[in-house]
Amino acid sequence: DAALAVPDKQVDSVCPYCGVGCQLTYNIKDNKILFVEGRDGPANRERLCVKGRYGFDYAHHPHRLTVPLIRRADAPKSGEFTMDPARVLDVFREATWEEALDAAGGALARIRDTYGKRALAGFGSAKGSNEEAYLFQKLVRTGFGSNNVDHCTRLCHASSVAALLEGIGSGAVSNPVMDVTLAEVVIVIGANPTVNHPVAATWIKNAIRNGTKLVVCDPRRSDLARSAHRYLQFKPDTDVALLNAMMHVIVAEGLVDQDFIASRTIGYAELERNVAGYSPELMAPICGVDADTIRYVARLYATSKASMILWGMGISQHIHGTDNARCLIALALMTGQIGRPGTGLHPLRGQNNVQGASDAGLIPMMFPDYQRVDNPAALAKFEKAWGMPLDSMPGLTVVEIMHAIPRGDIRGMYIMGENPAMSDPDANHARASLAALDHLVVQDIFLTETAYLADVILPASAFPEKTGSFTNTDRLVQIGRQAIDPPGQARQDLWIIGQMAARLGLDWQYGHVSEVFDEMRRIMPSIGGITWDRLEREHAVTYPCTKEGDPGQPVVFTEQFPRESGRARFVPADIIPADERPDAAYPMVLITGRQLEHWHTGSMTRRTAVLDAIEPDPVALVHPLDLAALGGKPGDVVTIASRRGEVALYARADDSSPRGAIFVPFCYYEAAINRLTNAALDPFGKIPEFKYCAIRVALGGVV
Ligand code: SF4
Numbered sequence: 001d002a003a004l005a006v007p008d009k010q011v012d013s014v015c016p017y018c019g020v021g022c023q024l025t026y027n028i029k030d031n032k033i034l035f036v037e038g039r040d041g042p043a044n045r046e047r048l049c050v051k052g053r054y055g056f057d058y059a060h061h062p063h064r065l066t067v068p069l070i071r072r073a074d075a076p077k078s079g080e081f082t083m084d085p086a087r088v089l090d091v092f093r094e095a096t097w098e099e100a101l102d103a104a105g106g107a108l109a110r111i112r113d114t115y116g117k118r119a120l121a122g123f124g125s126a127k128g129s130n131e132e133a134y135l136f137q138k139l140v141r142t143g144f145g146s147n148n149v150d151h152c153t154r155l156c157h158a159s160s161v162a163a164l165l166e167g168i169g170s171g172a173v174s175n176p177v178m179d180v181t182l183a184e185v186v187i188v189i190g191a192n193p194t195v196n197h198p199v200a201a202t203w204i205k206n207a208i209r210n211g212t213k214l215v216v217c218d219p220r221r222s223d224l225a226r227s228a229h230r231y232l233q234f235k236p237d238t239d240v241a242l243l244n245a246m247m248h249v250i251v252a253e254g255l256v257d258q259d260f261i262a263s264r265t266i267g268y269a270e271l272e273r274n275v276a277g278y279s280p281e282l283m284a285p286i287c288g289v290d291a292d293t294i295r296y297v298a299r300l301y302a303t304s305k306a307s308m309i310l311w312g313m314g315i316s317q318h319i320h321g322t323d324n325a326r327c328l329i330a331l332a333l334m335t336g337q338i339g340r341p342g343t344g345l346h347p348l349r350g351q352n353n354v355q356g357a358s359d360a361g362l363i364p365m366m367f368p369d370y371q372r373v374d375n376p377a378a379l380a381k382f383e384k385a386w387g388m389p390l391d392s393m394p395g396l397t398v399v400e401i402m403h404a405i406p407r408g409d410i411r412g413m414y415i416m417g418e419n420p421a422m423s424d425p426d427a428n429h430a431r432a433s434l435a436a437l438d439h440l441v442v443q444d445i446f447l448t449e450t451a452y453l454a455d456v457i458l459p460a461s462a463f464p465e466k467t468g469s470f471t472n473t474d475r476l477v478q479i480g481r482q483a484i485d486p487p488g489q490a491r492q493d494l495w496i497i498g499q500m501a502a503r504l505g506l507d508w509q510y511g512h513v514s515e516v517f518d519e520m521r522r523i524m525p526s527i528g529g530i531t532w533d534r535l536e537r538e539h540a541v542t543y544p545c546t547k548e549g550d551p552g553q554p555v556v557f558t559e560q561f562p563r564e565s566g567r568a569r570f571v572p573a574d575i576i577p578a579d580e581r582p583d584a585a586y587p588m589v590l591i592t593g594r595q596l597e598h599w600h601t602g603s604m605t606r607r608t609a610v611l612d613a614i615e616p617d618p619v620a621l622v623h624p625l626d627l628a629a630l631g632g633k634p635g636d637v638v639t640i641a642s643r644r645g646e647v648a649l650y651a652r653a654d655d656s657s658p659r660g661a662i663f664v665p666f667c668y669y670e671a672a673i674n675r676l677t678n679a680a681l682d683p684f685g686k687i688p689e690f691k692y693c694a695i696r697v698a699l700g701g702v703v
Pocket residue numbers: 015016017018019020021022044047048049050051052053196197198199200
């Protein structure tokens with residue numbers, strides 16, 4: 001009985017789920033996690049949400065991969081995904097590590113040598129450590145020889161990062177979440193922190209209790225909206241209309257911070273000209289928020305002593321995601337609401353290490369620390385550091401790689417800890433692409449939908465089975481420590497990456513994980529002052545931390561922005577409609593996202609007893625009036641179809657969505673909603689439009 005057992009070991013670590021980065025302690029007995037407790041970390045002060053507290057027993061699940069697997073020669077890469085162990089061995093045979101690594105590395109090396117260095121690609125993971133992300137991208141850049149390396153940041157905040165790098169010179173947050181407690185006004189837009197960043201939501205609620213005014217802007221009425229001073233339920237896809245109208249008010253009423261604009265920015269005149277055409281009266285019918293409310297919120301934000309903006313995927317996952325983020329940046333710049341405690345811009349990062357994985361260079365256009373691959377100085381620096389010539393052409397992004405496979409441009413892939421068969425838009429197409437590869441190597445802890453299409457599967461370590469550093473949404477670098485041993489023959493990811501590197505001709509000599517971190521800090525100025533010993537001692541250090549002993553900077557841009565001129569740049573945006581609008585054949589809108597209890601594609605949380613018991617079945621959240629109009633009731637099965645596929649799920653009456661819009665979580669393999677989503681991309685961030693596509697809904701179907 002786990003509840004009564006006494007732990008024989010306690011290990012301090014961090015939560016493996018979201019970017020809040022809560023510190024926790026694993027309580028262990030006989031190599032099993034009994035329970036988890038919150039620690040007094042900077043981001044959580046002992047708090048944990050339901051995932052952090054109960055989402056640990058996936059590590060002990062019988063579905064864990066414990067032996068390397070090689071696809072049987074006669075097993076077609078088709079048919080439906082199965083987790084049935086009996087059927088798995090119809091498709092794969094067990095192999096030794098030597099055999100599996102030789103098969104995996106040998107096949108990828110042959111593709112490289114036959115078709116060229118750009119015929120290979122790799123997806124790393126935002127769930128891996130900084131060191132794993134760093135070595136994975138180094139393997140692709142030096143072992144494969146191209147920049148075709150990416151990860152799920154492309155599916156979450158790539159557009160935010162594109163806008164932030166362009167506008168203020170840094171893709172990370174300006175202020176930590178905890179700064180909401182210092183703000184007079186907080187705007188949360190396109191984010192549902194209660195579900196996706198639950199402990200962050202508790203800090204927002206605490207701030208409200210102390211007098212902070214919260215404004216929630218979202219087409220879906222989140223739980224947090226109930227605590228809001230104002231809730232603006234704008235129509236899906238009309239972010240730019242709403243935000244430009246707010247800026248129009250600020251300009252028209254003389255609420256801009258002229259000193260800040262003059263001393264710290266460029267490009268304001270162009271922005272002012274652009275927003276002149278976006279009066280609240282003109283925009284109100286477009287965005288669905290009345291002109292007086294737009295005016296009130298604009299004044300509130302501009303005139304408070306400290307206003308902060310937090311946003312999520314509702315902003316970023318559009319073909320105009322970069323434009324949405326440009327508007328938020330412009331709002332902060334024109335009012336001088338940045339560079340001080342309680343102000344600033346905070347894109348809430350999703351995965352526990354999506355910030356760190358991006359910092360470590362797991363993106364196709366940047367070396368570590370956002371040094372562009374096509375910048376000759378950066379190229380020379382990394383060629384010297386890694387001792388070989390590197391490709392100066394930016395690589396392909398996640399969705400671009402899926403489209404390059406059918407053309408024959410990408411023939412082999414190495415995927416570590418990502419599940420594009422579930423997470424990519426137009427997943428039927430993504431699955432067909434993965435199946436069409438000459439060779440696919442997947443490194444994971446479970447037989448995911450992606451691993452099911454692999455030629456070689458390498459059984460990896462779960463989060464509590466390894467040590468590494470992780471960077472949360474606040475730029476806090478923290479240590480996740482090994483608490484238990486991997487099961488069976490499963491091995492630690494760093495070891496596996498090193499073995500793959502050897503088979504691709506690389507001679508790496510890394511021992512302890514701290515040696516990888518040391519190499520990173522030598523070539524990444526932002527973390528140059530953080531030593532492994534200090535991380536061990538202090539548990540968490542904020543970057544930028546450029547020199548040893550530097551305390552780190554939780555609030556940045558206090559004096560200048562990290563752009564050439566030291567000044568931030570305004571970039572105006574105009575309304576661009578969604579790629580696929582509703583029509584007579586597909587009259588409704590699909591919005592996808594997450595649930596509180598389940599994490600992304602569900603591979604961990606659906607194998608967690610408590611979480612799966614709370615949310616066991618695939619659901620579609622349908623407005624009660626829309627459900628009634630269909631002739632249905634809660635619990636009925638509905639079939640949702642787009643131009644790309646259809647799935648059946650259970651209907652849940654939910655009036656938080658506007659009528660005509662249905663929300664579906666993307667974690668259910670039996671109703672993989674990304675079969676329906678649209679792969680159209682934002683041209684700057686290359687992020688797909690997960691938050692908007694046209695669908696039709698009918699009663700009935702089989703789940
Ligand atoms: Fe983990 Fe995020 Fe929950 Fe904290 S808020 S316990 S980091 S999932």
